[in-house]
Amino acid sequence: MTLARLDEVLRDALRDGRGVGAFNVIQIEHAEALVAAAERARLPVVLQISENAVRYHGSLAPIALATKAIAQQSEVVCVLHLDHATSEQLVDEAVALGFTSVMFDGSRLDDETNRAVTRSVVRRCRGAGVSVEAELGEVGGKDGVHAPGVRTDPDAAARFVADTGVDALAVAVGSSHAMTSRTAHLDLDLVAAIRARVPVPLVLHGSSGVADDQLRAAVAAGMTKINIATHLNKVFTRAVRGYLDDEPGTVDTRKYLAQGRSAVADEAARLLELIAMRTDVTV
Known part of the structure; x- marks a missing residue:
């Protein structure tokens, strides 16, 4: 099936009150597992390759082209997404390789520079038919540079989207990157307040630390794209370690x-179905 743009997939999910799973690809086995999970669940999936993964492999093209080939052979909708890119050059390379979405992370920049650079990235990507996610309000734990307890202000989020034209916005509402226990407590009232002010789909980063009931509640409150990486890495590693033992x-x-591939496929399919499920949770 043809790769889809992130904004198209998220727009449909937002309309239907569903969440969309976004999972990180590190090795080719991850890409195979995630596409298998999406086919089993009959749901779209976002295949994310992070700047950290690019650094691990030494370049973007090999893992990106392998993931793209797997996605294009899939029976379900897939988004090929560059995650947490701080380099504009890497964004441009991803666009040239056929990515359908990028996340530009300007959170380390001062506010004025972040807006200006993000606006420039949006302009270039939109001309190439590629959607753009950005981040406002630092998400805790990313490389140790974000202060704990940071939260996104709804009015600031609305202004940022208006200033930059991004297609999706990652916001800080209580989750943290690289959590190995699912103990994060989300500020669901804040999620709802941001949803009421921001016209584009919202993204929850650091969702590995969020328990199932909180994930469903987050979608009910207004989150659409749910990023999960560390949790699936734990699943993969546990399966490999068990086999070798x-x-x-x-x-x-x-x-x-x-x-490891089989275990990730099982858990990713479960998560896709979980966050796509309509819920009666009241926030």
Whole structure:
């Protein structure tokens, strides 16, 4: 199936009151697992490649083109998304490679510079038919640079979207990147307040630390794109470790990586269905 733009997928989900799962690709097994999960759930999925993953691989093209090929062979809608890019050059490379969405992270820049650079990124990407996500209000835990307890102001978020023209906005409402326990408590009243002021879909980063009931409540309150990475890495690692504990003589990497791939497919399918489920949660 043809790759879709993020704004199109999120617009449909927002209209229907659903959440959309956005999961990180690090190895090719992740891409295979996530597409298999989406096909099983019959739901769209956002395949994210982060700037950190690019740094790990040494370049963007190999993992990006492999992920793109897997997505294009899928029976469901997939978005190929560059996540947390701080480099404009990397954004431009992603656009040239056929990404359908990018997240430009200017949160380390001063406010005026962040708005100006984000606006420029939006202008270039929109001309290429690529949607843009950005971040306002630092999300805790990202590389240790964000202060704890930071929250996004609804009026500031509305102004940022108006100034930059972004298609989706990541906001800080109580989650934190790289959490290994699902104990984050979201400010659902704040989610609803931002949703009431901001005309584009909202993105929840750091969702690995958010329990199932809170994820559903976040969607009910107004979140649409739900980013999950660390939680699935835990699932992958646990499956690989379990296999090697049971079969310590294994040297064929395919045998234990297949266990990780299968486990991620199972959990990603469950999460896709969970956040796409209509809920009666009252905020």
